[in-house]
Structure formats: structure tokens, C-alpha cells
Amino acid sequence: ISPDNAHLIDRISELEEATEVVEALKVSNEDLKTHIRQFEAEKGTIKKQHNEELQRLIRTLDKKNKEHNTKSEELRSHIKRLEADLRNLEHSKMENSGNLQIKAQELQQMSEYVKQLEDSEKELRGKLEMYQKSTVNGAPPPTARSGFFS
DSSP: OOHHHHHHHHHHHHHHHHHHHHHHHHHHHHHHHHHHHHHHHHHHHHHHHHHHHHHHHHHHHHHHHHHHHHHHHHHHHHHHHHHHHHHHHHHTTOSOHHHHHHHHHHHHHHHHHHHHHHHHHHHHHHHHHHHHHTOBTTBOOGGGOOSTTO
């Protein structure tokens, strides 16, 4: 084998090895692309599920808020009636102080209940805000993520 031929044989071997490396890299690249597609699909599914759950929670909170507002309005109306009754009792100078005391207690209880309902509403709004702040672009919090790269 002449030195030129030996050089050509070495060069051919190098090219064959390089071709094998390129083919292996192509396979590896396709595997990575497949994993990325799977990850993106999982991410999309998780995001969709998260958004659906968030919408369900918002609808539930809206419903509860409407119920709370209705009840609060009913109680406010009742309180106004009680206050009017109390004023009427005071104006008529009823001597039966027991009735006045009962009305005052009812008014106080209703006022406390309205205050509790208002505090509950504030707490629910705070929880909703915290829940919304704990999410990023609709993705679940980091502890809820799953998938190829987690």
C-alpha cells in the first residue's frame, strides 16, 4: 500500500466515522424533538385543566358571592325594619322595656351577623386573589407540574 493510498484509506475511515456520528446526532435530534413535542402537549393539557379548574372556582366563588350579597341585602333590609321598629317604640315611649331590650339584642345580633358575612366576603376575595397570584400564565404552581423536564 502506497502512502497516498494509506492516506486515502485513513481519510475514508474518518469520513465513515463522521457519517456515523452525524446519523447518531440526527437520531438524537429527532428524539429531542419528540420529547419537546410531548412536553408541549403535556404542558398544554395541564394549562387547559388548570384554566378549567380556575374557571370552575371563579364560577363557584361568584355564585357564593351572589348568595352572600343577597343574604346581606336581606339582612340590611331586616336591620332597617328593626331600626324603624326601635325608633317607633322609642317615640311611643312604651313602658315595656323588655320589648325594647329584645329588639336591641336582635339588632345587635343582626349587625354582628352582617359584619361576619362581610368579613367572610373579604376572606373569600383574598383567597381568590392569592390563588390567582399563585399561578403564572395559567400554569399550575411549581409543585403541581409534571412532565418530561420536571
